[in-house]
Amino acid sequence: MNDKVTLMKGNEALAMAAIRYGADGYFGYPITPQSEVLEKLEEEMPWETTGMVVLQAESEVAAINMVYAGASCGKAVMTSTSSPGFSLMQEGMSYMAASEVPALVINVMRGGPGLGTIHPSQADYFQACKGGGHGDYRMIVLAPASVQEMADFVGLGWDLAFKYRCVSMILADGLIGQMMEKVVLPEQRPRRTQEEVEKQCPWAVTGRTGMRPKNIITSLELDDDIMEANNLRFQATYRLIEANEVRCETVDTDGCDYLIVAFGSMARIAMKTMELAAQEGIKIGLLRPITLWPFPSKEVAQAAAGVKGILVPELSAGQMIEDVKLAVDCKVPVKHFGRMGGNVPTPEEVLEALKKELINA
Amino acid sequence: MNNNDIIRPENLVYKKPSLLNDAHMHYCPGCSHGVVHKLVAEVIEEMGMAEKAIGVSPVGCAVFAYNYIDIDWLEAAHGRATAMATATKRLMPDKLVFTYQGDGDFAAIGTCESIHSCNRGENIAIIFINNAIYGMTGGQMAPTTLLGQKTATCPYGRRPDLNGYPLSITPLLAQLDGTCYVTRQSVHKPASVRKAKAAIRKAFENSMQGKGTSVVEIVSTCNTGWKLSPEKANQWMEENMFAKYPLGDLKDVESKG
Amino acid sequence: MKSEIIIAGFGGQGVLSMGKILAYSGLMEDKEVSWLPSYGPEQRGGTANVTVILSDERISSPILNAYDIVVALNQQSLDRFESQVKPGGILIYDSYGINQPPTRTDITIHRIDATEATFEMNNSKTYNMIVLGAMLKASPMVTIESVLKGLKKTLPERHWHLLPLNEEALNKGMELVK
Structure with missing residues (x-):
């Protein structure tokens, strides 16, 4: 057995990957x-080894503003939460x-909405992808679909965040967070020294080392023209990200009759649906967006060429389906199937929905 | 002594701290903020901490503090300054990290963060300007507005049955195990300015020595918001504010021995 | 080879940890594994269940509708999951407190007296290892050696003295399946 393979929960993998990244x-x-993310970090005591700071804040509001500060200092900082807590963080997201x-x-x-349940959902897709905060x-x-991806996307998320000076978000759900699977953690990287941080992030608030000109991190700009210019700069960055960072996985899309577009745990369930369908001679392909924003629109349009219909199963009332419809310009029938409130459909239910909505429709 | 003699460097008796730049302050004439800004700049300069100082400015009149004092600054969301200072200091313990907040920022919207940062004993200094009114947004009621005091949102005077009582937050913070130094000062007279400066210095030194959280409340005037001349505002403060917010040290762990 | 299993019972019976030990045993044999618990407050005192999949290939859905093996450790779990055993699959249930036994005829049913076995062993904490032993006798998806290896890997060193007791419990469980 490979010694590097371990078994852990998705949430624990997030914590371990953060330490290994040199957070x-x-x-x-x-x-x-x-x-379990915070629990695992407190158990591992990385401040004794890598020097990573771990703090249980008094609220999600405080936590996101701590992250805002750390990020403004050029540090690799993170938080994790679940839906109600993420709502509380929206102000901070917008400021960052x-x-x-x-x-x-x-x-x-x-x-959700509200306190809702504690069971898996994908109903924060709009909030994450369309901007939950103001502006x-x-x-x-x-969107990770396995414990391995939970670990891998921590490093990827930070790398992209530093590359574009933006916030990266991992949008998982209770199923991926609570599930244990095999995972190979990345190698331990050293934390950057303060000198390295200042070299990599000359804009960061670090104190005026060598009496360099002062750095100010602020979201306030009362001059409308300058604020519009700031917005144009943000948009230019977003266009760059859209051009460079789209990621998705396709499974058996060549020559399939029907396409399922699903992300995260729903994509895992859909893969089983494909196995069941194959036994009945129904050819289903899967396109799994890995980046929900930027959304793999071109890839969806390509995979949709020639299919009889698309099913978009989601743990919501239908959110990502809007992006799928835009991607195929409504040239292909696109149908929703979803469970809500923490319920997760079985692979059989997804197959039934596909038959009802597309094959026998 | 003619004018040319007076401006010779060797005859200099007072100068503006070099960290306080020449940008035109947006503060009203008579406002306490300008004096406190100068003290903060002076203390940082005298401590030789210009390369290490990081300020966190609030939402409120002092939102643009970063435009006037030439150190690195973070501009916080309303009320979140101490949360930002917490992370900044923990991530870079060798920096001098302080917040500069008004009464609305510190004692209304940010009360949760204020109390918990103090309770954790974060090694930060908090400069808390209490002028009993919301200056920036046009003179609305603050948590510290006195009973009977008129503001835009209690135009007939603050009434406890309608508006609750004025919040004296520093004594609450003095009770917390995490605070090492809690004091109340003012800057309306030369002597009080000197005392306030000593308090700020002590707070900054405490933070660098890892003693815990220091809170320096500055009972201040807002002559525009109070609709008084600067001079009358000082008088009103002495007569009304000091009764509810008496000056002096509320806690000094060091002096206890 | 693929085994799709659900273990269900009361919170406190060691359902989740039994699944975890099984998953670790699969890991010791280089299998693909997934372990998905029911989570939240209902674990404490209420019913708990865990889905474990051991496979030689990539695992698709960690959530299932039909299982190769169902282990039901109380009446509620039996009522809920009996119908979800695949035709030809295995149902194992603890006889303790069961007043309505399973009725299906298209599956293999093992009634085990696991709770009573803990009385014989004079140690209620051996319960989940007894059940695991029974499960492995009914379907030898991993070896006892792998279970013990996995246990050793997951238990802190201060608990290693309990390994022989666990082995004894596993063997006891195996005897319960005829």
């Missing part, structure tokens, strides 16, 4: 179903986008 800080507040600081924010979604902004949204 500088985690600030968070407990909420089910992601509390306006300040162009790199950070990693994780939402292990649960069923025009975007974040890179990564």
